[in-house]
Amino acid sequence: MDLYPFFDWLDTSLLADISKAYGGVFAVVQMFHLLGISMLGGMVLVGDLRLLNIVMRDIPSEVVIENTHKWFNVALVIIVISGIFMSSAVALKLYYNTMFWAKMASLAAGVVFVYAIRRPLLKFDHATIKPTTLRMLAITSILIWFTVAASGRWIGFS
Amino acid sequence: MLNELLLKLARWLDSQSWSTSIHESIYLYSWIETTHVLTLMVFLGMLFVIDLRMLGAIFPNVPASTIAQRLDKPMMIGFVVMLITGFLLYYAIPVRTTQSLWFRIKVVLLIAAGINAFLFRAKMQASSDSWDLDPVPPKRIRIGAALSLALWAGVVITGRTIAYDWFDCHKQLPYFMYWAAGCVDEMAALP
Amino acid sequence: MNKNNLEKAALGFAIATIISLTWFWSIQVGWVIETLEMAYG
Numbered sequence A: 001m002d003l004y005p006f007f008d009w010l011d012t013s014l015l016a017d018i019s020k021a022y023g024g025v026f027a028v029v030q031m032f033h034l035l036g037i038s039m040l041g042g043m044v045l046v047g048d049l050r051l052l053n054i055v056m057r058d059i060p061s062e063v064v065i066e067n068t069h070k071w072f073n074v075a076l077v078i079i080v081i082s083g084i085f086m087s088s089a090v091a092l093k094l095y096y097n098t099m100f101w102a103k104m105a106s107l108a109a110g111v112v113f114v115y116a117i118r119r120p121l122l123k124f125d126h127a128t129i130k131p132t133t134l135r136m137l138a139i140t141s142i143l144i145w146f147t148v149a150a151s152g153r154w155i156g157f158s
Numbered sequence B: 001m002l003n004e005l006l007l008k009l010a011r012w013l014d015s016q017s018w019s020t021s022i023h024e025s026i027y028l029y030s031w032i033e034t035t036h037v038l039t040l041m042v043f044l045g046m047l048f049v050i051d052l053r054m055l056g057a058i059f060p061n062v063p064a065s066t067i068a069q070r071l072d073k074p075m076m077i078g079f080v081v082m083l084i085t086g087f088l089l090y091y092a093i094p095v096r097t098t099q100s101l102w103f104r105i106k107v108v109l110l111i112a113a114g115i116n117a118f119l120f121r122a123k124m125q126a127s128s129d130s131w132d133l134d135p136v137p138p139k140r141i142r143i144g145a146a147l148s149l150a151l152w153a154g155v156v157i158t159g160r161t162i163a164y165d166w167f168d169c170h171k172q173l174p175y176f177m178y179w180a181a182g183c184v185d186e187m188a189a190l191p
Numbered sequence C: 001m002n003k004n005n006l007e008k009a010a011l012g013f014a015i016a017t018i019i020s021l022t023w024f025w026s027i028q029v030g031w032v033i034e035t036l037e038m039a040y041g
Helices: A004-011 A014-021 A023-051 A061-088 A091-095 A098-122 A131-155 B002-014 B017-024 B028-038 B040-054 B064-092 B094-098 B101-131 B139-161 B175-181 C003-040
Strands: none
Touching (some): A004 A014, A004 A061, A004 A091, A014 A023, A023 A061, A023 A131, A023 B139, A061 B040, A131 B040, A131 C003, B002 B094, B017 B028, B040 B064, B040 B139
16 A cells, blocks of 8 residues: 555645744644653553552552543544644655654554553453563553654654 | 853853764764653653643542652653753753743743742642542642643743744844844854 | 453564564664764774
8 A cells, every 4th residue: 555645645735835834833733742742651651650560559550541541542633633734744755754654653553552452451450460461561552652752753863 | 241141151061072072973962852852751741640630630539649749750750851861952052052042931931830830839738638639629729730731831842943043143033032032142053 | 352362462462562663673773883883983
């Protein structure tokens, strides 16, 4: 599946007209992107550090995980929307950028991981799940989202 | 007077070989910058959880003070890393940054966020007994939390815009901006 | 999916992620080292 037509379309879309012409608008959207990343990072870290028994040990991990779901979703939506806007400014360049695709791949992996594995599994009583599995879940989650963020920053350098 | 002094300090930092090394390095500057940005997930991430709790939007069944206390340490770890990397970023490009309008606004916002956090903590310690278990804290607490988020959002955007040269001293600017950016040497930022 | 299978899927996903990300980052670090060697010898 070649996504070139999408990037070609994005490059000349209304979004691109705005993102290319108005640096200020771009910067504000980027701020939302960064705030979204922070929020997502916070929700992921709080949950994962709890699963690793590092923070909030006196609060049941089920409660911690439950509470982070909603704001994780909010953060992801903010990130994706602002991300599409930002990519419209350099759509064709991104299409040929390896780091961008590395980021998209890890993002896709992250989304599948969260909605198909982490959430459904953590709905069960955590005491009935092997501690090793819980720890592996947490490490995987931190690794994936760190990679998404780091490779995202690196797009700008490469 | 103050601006001359700051520029002098910046020039002194700029003359040090470490400053030049970071600035001219192939990767070091990018790594420091990446660490600075990625640590947002730790520092602002924890702050988001705490402030959202104070807004009554998360962890309704856990006491507000518990959330604030338990997440204080990871948040401060993030803050220290941001402070160190932030200083290194300034140290690498001191002269231009000193005369940057955005950097100056950022410092002011940082101080404001610090004062807000200090007042917030004091207010919380004085009154948390009465509302600690409430899913939604009282209004003055919510205002403090919203202010905190708004100030940090301001810090993030001004931090980002330091990289843009829209209002650098060598550009044609309204007098007010010259004044606010503290332009002493208009050509200082140019290579 | 039942819980047992989910747990297995989680472990499989975790191992696959850890392997592929270690591979990914080691390539990046390799490039960095290569560039630094070219620049500073």
